[in-house]
Each structure stands twice: as structure tokens, then as C-alpha cells.
Amino acid sequence: MTNVQAPALSLRGLTKRFGRTLAVDRIDLDIPAGSFYGVVGPNGAGKTTTLSMATGLLQPDAGGVAVLGVDLWSSPEVAKPLLGVLPDGLHTFDRLTGGELISYAGRLRGLDKETVRRRRDDLLAALDLEDAGRTLVMDYSAGMTKKIGLACALVHAPRVLVLDEPFEAVDPVSAGAIRGILESFVGTGGTVVLSSHVMALVERLCDHVAVVGGGRVLAAGTLDEVRGGADDLEGRFVELVGDGREQRDLTWLRLS
Numbered sequence: 551m552t553n554v555q556a557p558a559l560s561l562r563g564l565t566k567r568f569g570r571t572l573a574v575d576r577i578d579l580d581i582p583a584g585s586f587y588g589v590v591g592p593n594g595a596g597k598t599t600t601l602s603m604a605t606g607l608l609q610p611d612a613g614g615v616a617v618l619g620v621d622l623w624s625s626p627e628v629a630k631p632l633l634g635v636l637p638d639g640l641h642t643f644d645r646l647t648g649g650e651l652i653s654y655a656g657r658l659r660g661l662d663k664e665t666v667r668r669r670r671d672d673l674l675a676a677l678d679l680e681d682a683g684r685t686l687v688m689d690y691s692a693g694m695t696k697k698i699g700l701a702c703a704l705v706h707a708p709r710v711l712v713l714d715e716p717f718e719a720v721d722p723v724s725a726g727a728i729r730g731i732l733e734s735f736v737g738t739g740g741t742v743v744l745s746s747h748v749m750a751l752v753e754r755l756c757d758h759v760a761v762v763g764g765g766r767v768l769a770a771g772t773l774d775e776v777r778g779g780a781d782d783l784e785g786r787f788v789e790l791v792g793d794g795r796e797q798r799d800l801t802w803l804r805l806s
């Protein structure tokens with residue numbers, strides 16, 4: 551049974567090492583139910599590794615995850631149906647058409663044929679993929695692949711959506727459609743967790759944010775708490791993460 555008081559996602563001591571790289575270092579994070587939560591951090595910070603462990607796609611070396619109070623690793627059959635996941639660099643069955651892929655995702659989740667058909671048509675229309683619904687996914691652009699991945703994550707009407715870079719490669723019109731879907735999902739009691747590099751987008755959409763760097767949480771809380779005195783999230787991000795670039799002038803690139 552889910553616990554209505556519990557955070558949508560609760561991460562405790564999550565740790566993952568790849569050889570000599572400590573990708574995620576004892577991360578603790580509570581994502582409140584009903585929040586629109588952004589996870590930001592520089593390249594290689596550990597965002598994808600954390601979200602993969604948080605959704606059961608990657609086994610942690612240590613630590614635990616609870617989804618709405620349900621332990622993900624000991625009760626996956628209860629916890630996983632609560633989640634809708636859009637993984638980074640989605641590897642999917644790309645010899646299916648978009649419509650078939652959504653139907654497959656829905657049937658895998660145990661939905662009956664009629665429900666799957668109705669939701670597939672709704673999702674293809676909402677994401678402006680009606681024509682593409684009959685095209686093989688292998689022929690999709692990067693943005694279309696993102697959108698079909700999102701449709702597959704939504705088809706079983708999860709309680710918590712975890713989306714790795716959902717707006718990457720998506721055109722502004724489609725991004726607006728996705729924003730609308732996510733806002734109404736949160737507006738009706740769902741929780742969205744997304745990672746992004748686009749601070750302006752996180753500031754516009756999210757009410758909570760975690761800044762991750764070097765496999766650790768550097769700051770987490772409401773947008774205002776994390777921004778602190780900084781003018782915007784980007785300023786605070788650079789302050790927290792640092793600008794470690796070596797100042798080297800590429801003189802050889804100059805045309806004159």
C-alpha cells in the first residue's frame with residue numbers, strides 16, 4: 551500500500567561506482583508528493599545515474615529508494631507501476647511504429663486492449679504524433695523519439711513521472727505541448743521529477759530543485775530556498791558548482 555503522507559521519491563544513501571569513478575556518493579533526497587522537481591547539475595554530475603537508480607533501472611552499490619513509501623527494491627511489483635520513466639538515450643524497439651510502441655508499453659503494464667487503444671490515440675494527438683504514429687520509430691528524429699518515449703511513460707497513468715532531459719531536441723511547439731501535459735499532471739496530484747541543463751526552463755516549470763555536483767546534492771529545496779540571495783538559478787548554479795574552466799585563449803581559432 552502507498553502512504554499518502556510519504557514523499558513521492560525518497561532516496562537514502564544512494565551510491566554508485568563505475569570502476570574508479572564514484573558517480574553517485576551517498577545521495578539523500580526527498581521529493582515531495584505533488585511537486586514539480588528539477589534536478590540540475592553540470593555534465594557528469596551524476597544526474598542520470600541517480601535517476602536510473604531511483605527508478606529501478608540500475609542497481610545501486612548501496613542505499614535505498616522508496617516510491618510513495620513503498621520500497622523499490624524489496625517490493626518492485628508495487629513500486630514500479632507507480633512510476634512513469636523516460637530514461638536518457640532511450641533504447642527502444644525501434645522496428646515498431648510509434649503507435650505500436652505505445653500499445654506495447656500499455657499492454658506490458660497490464661492495460662486491456664480497448665484502454666490501450668484509447669490512450670494511444672489520445673497521446674499521439676496530444677503530442678502531435680498522429681501521422682508519425684504509423685512510422686517506424688527507427689525513422690524518427692531525436693525530438694520525436696523523446697515524445698514517443700514520454701507517451702510510453704504516461705500510458706499507464708503513473709503517480710510519479712521521472713524524466714531525464716525531456717525537452718532535449720524537442721521543438722518549441724512540442725515543448726509547449728509537453729509542458730502543458732506535465733503541468734496538468736502536477737495540477738491533478740501527480741509528481742514530476744525532471745533533469746535539465748536549461749535553468750530558465752527549470753525556473754519556469756519547477757517549484758523545487760536539487761543541484762547535483764560530483765555525485766552529491768549541493769543544495770535542495772524550494773526554488774526560492776535554493777536560489778537564496780542570487781538573482782536567478784543560473785547564478786546560484788555557477789556559485790555552487792564553480793566555473794573550473796581553465797582560461798585558455800584559442801588564439802589559433804582567430805581569423806584575424
Ligand SMILES: Nc1ncnc2c1ncn2[C@@H]1O[C@H](COP(=O)(O)OP(=O)(O)OP(=O)(O)O)[C@@H](O)[C@H]1O
Nearest residue numbers: 568571572573591592593594595596597598599600
Ligand atoms: N555505464 C557507465 N560506465 C562508466 N562510467 C559511467 C557510466 N555511467 C556514468 N558513468 C560516469 O559516471 C559519472 C556520472 O555520469 P552521469 O551520466 O550520471 O552524469 P550526468 O549528470 O547525467 O551528466 P550529463 O549532464 O552529461 O548527462 C560520469 O563521470 C560518467 O562518466
